[in-house]
Amino acid sequence: xxxxxxxxxYNTFGIDVKADWLAKIDSVEQVLTIIDDxxxxxxxxxxxxxxxxxxxxxxxxxxxxxxxGIKIVDENDREIIVDVNGGENWHxxxxxxxxxxxxxxxxxxxxxxxxxxxxxxxxxxxxxxxKDVIISVDTVNMQTCEPKTFSKEACDFGYRHSVFKLPENxxxxxxxxxxxxxxxxxxxxxxxxxxxxxxxxRKHILNxxxxxxxxxxxxxxxxxxxxxxxxxxxxxxxxxxxxxTDKLKELQKVYPQIPFYTTEKKxxxxxxxxxxxxxxxxxxxxxxxxxxxxxxxLVLVNYGNATGMDIKNLADQIISDILEKYDILLQPxxxxxxx
Numbered sequence: 001x002x003x004x005x006x007x008x009x010y011n012t013f014g015i016d017v018k019a020d021w022l023a024k025i026d027s028v029e030q031v032l033t034i035i036d037d038x039x040x041x042x043x044x045x046x047x048x049x050x051x052x053x054x055x056x057x058x059x060x061x062x063x064x065x066x067x068x069g070i071k072i073v074d075e076n077d078r079e080i081i082v083d084v085n086g087g088e089n090w091h092x093x094x095x096x097x098x099x100x101x102x103x104x105x106x107x108x109x110x111x112x113x114x115x116x117x118x119x120x121x122x123x124x125x126x127x128x129x130x131k132d133v134i135i136s137v138d139t140v141n142m143q144t145c146e147p148k149t150f151s152k153e154a155c156d157f158g159y160r161h162s163v164f165k166l167p168e169n170x171x172x173x174x175x176x177x178x179x180x181x182x183x184x185x186x187x188x189x190x191x192x193x194x195x196x197x198x199x200x201x202r203k204h205i206l207n208x209x210x211x212x213x214x215x216x217x218x219x220x221x222x223x224x225x226x227x228x229x230x231x232x233x234x235x236x237x238x239x240x241x242x243x244x245t246d247k248l249k250e251l252q253k254v255y256p257q258i259p260f261y262t263t264e265k266k267x268x269x270x271x272x273x274x275x276x277x278x279x280x281x282x283x284x285x286x287x288x289x290x291x292x293x294x295x296x297x298l299v300l301v302n303y304g305n306a307t308g309m310d311i312k313n314l315a316d317q318i319i320s321d322i323l324e325k326y327d328i329l330l331q332p333x334x335x336x337x338x339x
Contacts, residue, residue, distance in 0.1 A: 001061075010064065011049030012112060014232030015308045017338075019044070021061040025087070028176050031063065032145050043142060044337065045174055048089070050112035051121060051234055055308040055338040065116050067176055070096060078185045081135065086116025086176045090123075098210040102182035104133040107190060109214040110221045112228065112235060116175040120164040121333075122157045126217055127193030131157035133180045139173035148173070160239050160333055189213045195220050224296045232302030233293065237315060238273040238330045245269060251326060255279070273330055274298035276322050290314045312336065 005022040008014055020041075025031055034043070042060030046052070067087040074081040080102055084093055094109045107128035113121075118130045119137050134157075137150045156163040164173055189208055191197050199216040200208050208216070226233050243251075245267050251258050260269040277283065278297035285292045289306035291314070293299040300311055319330045 005062075007049070007054060007058070007062065010046060010062070011052055011054060012228035012232065012234055013049075013053055013302050013306075013308070013311065014228070015054045015302065015306075015311075017054040017057045017308065019058040019060070019062045022064060023061060024064045024066050026066050028067070028140060028174075031140055031142075031174050031176075034061065034063065035142060035145050043171065045142075045171060047086075047114035047117040048112055050228070051117065051333070052335050052337050053234065053308050053311055055312060055336055058338065063174065065114060065174075065176075067116075073179070075184070078183065080182050080184060082180045082182060084115040084178050084180060086114060086174075086178065088115040090115055090118055094214065097182055098214045101210065102184060103187035103189065103210050104128075104180070104182040105130070106210045106214040107193070107196075107217055109217045115178055119155060119157075119178055120162055120175065121160055122162050124160070126196055126220075127190050129157070131155070131162075133182060135179040135181050137175055138177040138179075139175050142172055142174055159242070191216075225299060226293055226295075226301060231293075232304075232306070233299050234334045236273075236298045237300045237332060237334050238277070238298060238318075239333045240270050240273050241276075241328050241330060242268050242270050243328060247327075271328070272298075273322075276326055276328065276330075277318060280318075280321055280325050282318055282321070287314055292318075308336075308338070 002022040005019050006016060007019055008016040023034060038061060044058055044060060044062045046062050046064050065087040067085045069085040070088060071083045072080060073083050090113050091110050093115055094105050098106050107126040108123060108130065111123050111125060119134055123130050134152050137155060139148050141148060163169060189210060191200060191208060191213060196213065196216050199219050205212050225235060248260055248269050259275055260271050263270055274297045282292045283297040284294035288310060289303040290310040291301050291303055293301050300314060315332060322328055322330050
């Protein structure tokens with residue numbers, strides 16, 4: 001266990017804060033030992049730090065999930081059941097799946113983070129959400145040390161939401177394993193969302209396979225999103241808002257080109273938050289070392305020495321401006337730590 005550790009390399013925003021202790025977790029037994037030995041010390045579970053914004057130092061112990069392993073549990077001609085430990089890099093798991101011919105997560109390529117954080121956020125991109133392939137989530141209760149398996153239904157998945165994000169459950173469950181169902185025979189890739197089809201056409205790919213779709217998604221993400229190793233960021237900072245169709249009609253009177261996506265509810269549509277922010281003039285704005293990315297307005301960036309509060313203050317200004325201009329309240333997708 002490391003003491004008085006900088007977390008700059010443990011969060012993709014590159015915010016330079018410290019933790020009293022940092023433990024690299026390689027087994028569930030380690031978690032149980034730490035809970036027993038340090039019961040009254042605050043604990044923070046951290047994967048790759050790709051969806052967090054540290055507002056100040058963390059006075060406690062950071063548990064850095066490093067439990068790795070991918071295991072095939074069962075399979076038949078049509079599908080395969082796979083257990084993935086929480087410390088596995090998410091993108092590496094996606095590439096393992098597509099190279100082995102297993103479909104269901106290829107549109108989620110290059111999303112930063114670890115397998116254990118995927119269900120927490122119900123990560124999604126390009127017409128696909130991880131909830132569609134999750135069977136169950138294995139956890140340890142950080143308060144009682146008791147194991148608990150959440151079924152897909154018990155996870156209460158929604159848009160960028162799960163039971164693990166409820167206020168009473170934040171930091172309560174250490175996710176050490178996720179069970180997935182992936183697909184083999186007669187699986188059809190989804191190329192209808194976003195720019196996937198355009199990329200495939202540009203490459204002259206008429207009958208795309210899993211790897212083709214994954215590589216197209218990677219091309220799109222790399223063209224729009226900054227590399228955290230170069231420019232600190234957490235990907236999409238805000239959730240795409242849902243509004244009523246009546247509200248959409250009002251907005252279309254002023255902004256006839258406003259894009260939207262239909263949802264399962266006939267009277268509700270989803271609006272791209274990046275379009276709202278861009279249209280409001282925030283793209284490429286910079287305040288010290290905190291700024292909005294020049295290619296994707298949905299991404300807030302740290303150009304070097306921004307603090308967590310610098311990024312949060314910028315986010316708050318954007319939220320206020322979007323509310324004033326469109327009467328739409330943006331919600332951060334990133335989790336704030338401290339403050």
